[in-house]
Amino acid sequence: MKTTKVKRQSGSSRPAVRQRGSVKSTTANFIRVTTDDELERDPKVKARIKRELARLAKAGPIDLSDAPELPAPAWEKPIRGMDAWLKTVRASRLYRPMKQAISMRLDADVVSWLKQAGPGYQTRANQILREKMLTEPGR
Numbered sequence: 001m002k003t004t005k006v007k008r009q010s011g012s013s014r015p016a017v018r019q020r021g022s023v024k025s026t027t028a029n030f031i032r033v034t035t036d037d038e039l040e041r042d043p044k045v046k047a048r049i050k051r052e053l054a055r056l057a058k059a060g061p062i063d064l065s066d067a068p069e070l071p072a073p074a075w076e077k078p079i080r081g082m083d084a085w086l087k088t089v090r091a092s093r094l095y096r097p098m099k100q101a102i103s104m105r106l107d108a109d110v111v112s113w114l115k116q117a118g119p120g121y122q123t124r125a126n127q128i129l130r131e132k133m134l135t136e137p138g139r
Contacts, residue, residue: 034045106125114121 034049039045039049111121114124117124
């Protein structure tokens with residue numbers, strides 16, 4: 001018969017017990033992104049933003065001592081506006097769209113060119129197609 005020893009919990013490793021009434025709301029730490037059309041349509045959103053701007057104006061200057069200065073490459077192609085930001089995020093690795101399995105017939109030399117860089121040739125093909133899609137007019 002096999003016996004196992006059970007380690008007793010010490011005072012420092014006991015699970016924490018949440019006390020009633022000590023739970024703080026964390027929604028104050030989140031930033032809500034508002035689009036232009038939402039701002040124009042909803043007077044409540046407009047009023048909330050005006051209140052927030054007034055609160056920030058009363059707070060005084062922002063302390064930037066802990067924020068590093070952006071390197072020069074970050075200023076070469078700055079992003080302006082929500083639509084441009086969304087387009088950039090969707091083109092980056094942060095955006096994870098649904099994948100769809102398909103069957104595609106490609107020329108043999110194209111496949112060998114994609115495979116010569118090592119594993120991940122389908123991902124590379126997808127990135128190439130995505131870049132092309134985003135650079136076309138009307139996107």
